Amino acid sequence: MKLWKTILAAAVLTFAAATSAFAARTDLVIGIPLEPPHLDPTAGAAAAIDEVLYANVFEGLTRIGPNGEVLPDLAESWAISDDGKTYSFKLHTGVKFHDGSGFSADDVKFSLDRARADNSVNAQKGLFAQIDRIDVVDPVTVKITLKNSQGSFLYNMGWGDAVIVSPKSADTNKEKPIGTGPFKFQNWAKGSSITLVKSDNYWGAPVFLDKVEFRIVPDAAAAVPALLSGDIQAFPFFDPDSVSQVKGDPRFHVVIGSTEGETILAINNKKPPFDKLQVRQAISFALDRKAIIDGASAGLGVPIGSHMSPANKDYVDLTGLYPHNIDKAKELLKEAGLEKGFKATLKLPPPSYARLGGEIIASELREIGIDLEIVPVEWAQWLDQVFTKKDYDLTIVSHTEPNDLGIYSRKDYYFNYDNPAFDTIIAKLNLTSDETKRKELLGEAQKILADDAVVGFLYELPKVGVWDAKLQGLWENAPIQANDLTKVKWTE
Structure with a gap:
């Protein structure tokens, strides 16, 4: 009898251990490339804020x-x-x-x-x-x-x-965000990570995860070993150039989706000589989108000719307006009285699309006599110098806000663009609910921006996600700047 009890007890312990071993995980470590400047979505333009807090907190x-x-x-x-x-x-x-x-x-x-x-x-x-x-x-x-x-x-x-x-x-909220969402803020280790935990008093459907750590990994080269070791289980926005190192590995899902990230060469439209239309048009003709896409997004970006995602039903393909044409670019600079070229600065924020794309664009503009000094800046510097103070000539950034064509009508926006005809269209658009008329107005607005060469339209930023194959519920596409974790769970 004692032997039987011993065997039964051992069997129970073995079953319990097996059940525990195969129970789905409830924690998750997500890698993000950029640290938010603060944690209040209502007081900052940085996409990194929403990528941590939107729908979660x-x-x-x-x-x-x-x-x-x-x-x-x-x-x-x-x-x-x-x-x-x-x-x-x-x-x-x-x-x-x-x-x-x-x-x-x-x-x-x-x-x-x-x-x-x-x-x-x-x-x-x-x-x-x-x-x-x-x-x-x-x-x-x-x-x-x-x-x-x-x-x-x-x-x-x-x-x-x-x-x-x-x-x-x-x-x-900038330091201790308090919302109504399914996760609540626990800790922010500056320069390292932000931790959220499940809210026990959430009003809606409970989430599956008990704890989520957003680990800040600014160095793209460090992302792959962190993923392979299991230290980080998901990178919703993975460096395109690193995909080849994990693609084909059955432990991971590699998902390539779309974003609302119009990647542009932003131009300070009121700063000479960029206040001349011919100069901005010359820059657009000098840009070789294919070379930029191949070099800065591993060939995964989709070319754009206006400030709208090609996935949007109202997108107008204007990429043919400025084909890569060095001779035409030089001709336009000559018309602007700048046949000998000029010098300018190109301020580049940390993302690889900006740093890699900047090197390529500097080389391309050098062909038409525009000598760019590349100035690397951190995000806090970019937000202060470029976005707020408009202290720049050129910069590269992805605008990941959805349906944001109207930013070009803002008089205090960092493009320093001013066109009453465009403003009138945006004003009409804001008052229009009819879908057919909205489509017409959006088409007109895109055409004006392209004709004015307000910025150099490059490509739509791809959403390259890599995560553990046992994870479900992460977004394939990014219609907004977010990592919505409300449906994310581990499978057995």
């Missing part, structure tokens, strides 16, 4: 899904008036912020009024320009009245810049 009235669709979020439903100017949002009940404070319509009003205020530091303040009035009907109902109907309003409310924050924590 912070939520909005609506949210953008993996296919770019508008989904309900904190608002469970809404009604739109016949004139398209009034939106009545019905909010979920039982929602709490991570500090335990309750969520209500008052928080929606506070957040959107804060975002559109005169002293707002929201990087996408234009999203809220059409809001005329916000009324709290009751704790779970908020009514938003627009100055004019706006076809993109529900989509705009799904941006990271439009997430809802609490008045109690709004001023401290």
